Amino acid sequence: MRGLLLRLSALDSDAASAVRVISFFDVLVAQHVGLERLVASTAQLAECPAGLSVPETGVWLRMDANGTSLAAAPPPALSREVDGGRVWLERGGDPLPLDEIVLERFAIAAAVLLGETRAKLSGLDDPALVELAISASAGDAERSRALHLLGFSPLTPIRVLAVLDGPLPDPPGPQAAIGSLHAVLSPADATVPTGHPIGVGPVQPAMRAPQSWRAATVAARFTAPGVIDSIEWDDLGALGPIAQQLHTSDIRAIPDVQALDRLAAEPGGQDTLDVLTAVVATDSVRKAAALVHRHHSSIAPRLARAESGLGFAVDTPIGRFRLALALSLRRLRDSAG
Structure with missing residues (x-):
């Protein structure tokens, strides 16, 4: 035809x-x-x-x-x-x-x-409708009707949030448990809640919620609870698409990631990783110390020991980049599942 x-x-x-x-x-x-x-x-x-x-x-x-x-x-x-x-x-x-x-x-x-x-979605509650809205296997007709029942038009700009420790007590939109995560349909102009590890998907028309959700779940894997809360997919740049292609075995073989694993295995290792994460998340040792609730004078010797284990300085542009990349890849590996 x-x-x-x-x-x-x-x-x-x-x-x-x-x-x-x-x-x-x-x-x-x-x-x-x-x-x-x-x-x-x-x-x-x-x-x-x-x-x-x-x-x-x-x-x-x-x-x-x-x-x-x-x-x-x-x-x-x-x-x-x-x-x-x-x-x-x-x-x-x-x-x-x-x-x-x-x-x-x-x-x-x-x-x-x-x-x-007409009657197919009758009786569904908000979590079921959220799950339908972000499901890649749902049809457009079901998705548009679910969005309507949730208060969104198909073309409303939204961001889907992937929350690691949900549910959120005061979400910016309807939410539902999806596996180990909680999905939140958030209007594009709503403020992302703080104090929770959240992956923030890109702004999309509500009919494209599955794409925003998939990106949000990847972004959530780069969060560091207590140090780096929300991560936006758009801020990941090339790292986001790369992360979707990498296997855990590939990450495990990277020398800089292996060096972080050795540091983590030492006494107080997690504290050392938190300090390193704070260093790349801020622009000064003082700010890094404040982020992890330490006095800045206690940070310097810990950084020196960490640099010895890593094999490079973390206060140079290339060193900061290597450290940020290694920390991100390690979090990506550990969140696989």
């Missing part, structure tokens, strides 16, 4: 062509396809982006001609009302002769399938 509408319109819009379009949508309804399949099939038929929006229930879908989900406000388009919302085609240039009948049958099919799916 791909490209059927363009081929039929290139001939004419006679009754036989219209019947084939009607049959196309009748088959989709008879198969009880999901709303995502309906929108994707319409976009493929018309060879232009298509969409479906029902504000009352939160359903919002937009697909291109390749069936790829789009998460951006659509341009002005040919549209038809349907069941409290509308369907549309984003045809560049003049409409084709069969566009009107496509919109009509698209709207009819959407009304039927909306009726079949």
Whole structure:
């Protein structure tokens, strides 16, 4: 059926062509396809982006001609009302002769399938809806409706937070336990809570919550409870994508990480690592000492012993970089699981 509408319109819009379009949508309804399949099939038929929006229930879908989900406000388009919302085609240039009948049958099919799916999310509480919103396996129709029930529009800019020691007592948005983490859907302009190890995902339209959540879980692995609380994915730069590719065995073989492991195994080793973490998180020994609640005079001899074990000075630009990278990789390794 791909490209059927363009081929039929290139001939004419006679009754036989219209019947084939009607049959196309009748088959989709008879198969009880999901709303995502309906929108994707319409976009493929018309060879232009298509969409479906029902504000009352939160359903919002937009697909291109390749069936790829789009998460951006659509341009002005040919549209038809349907069941409290509308369907549309984003045809560049003049409409084709069969566009009107496509919109009509698209709207009819959407009304039927909306009726079949209207009750699917009834009875779910906020945590279940949050889990659905960030699930990469959920369909766009389910996600948009879950977001609606949580108070977000599909295009609302949000950041997903991955909290290591959740739940948060006063979260900036709805939260749910996801494995050993807690996920929080936070408006983009909300303040990230302090005093908790939190990975902060990048700002995305709410429909892209799974991408923000995945990035947040990586960022959370670079936190150092009590020393470095929140880490933003955007601040990781190249380290974030690299972290998604590294295996723990690769990290374990890095000499600078091995040197940190030896320091950690010494008496007071964790305290030494906390001091080193504070050194790279601040710009002076005094600030580092304050961060770990030590007097600055006690930091210098500990740093000297640490530098001896590491084999490089930590007060030079390259030394600070090596130390920051080694500490980050070690935290990444230890948080794998």
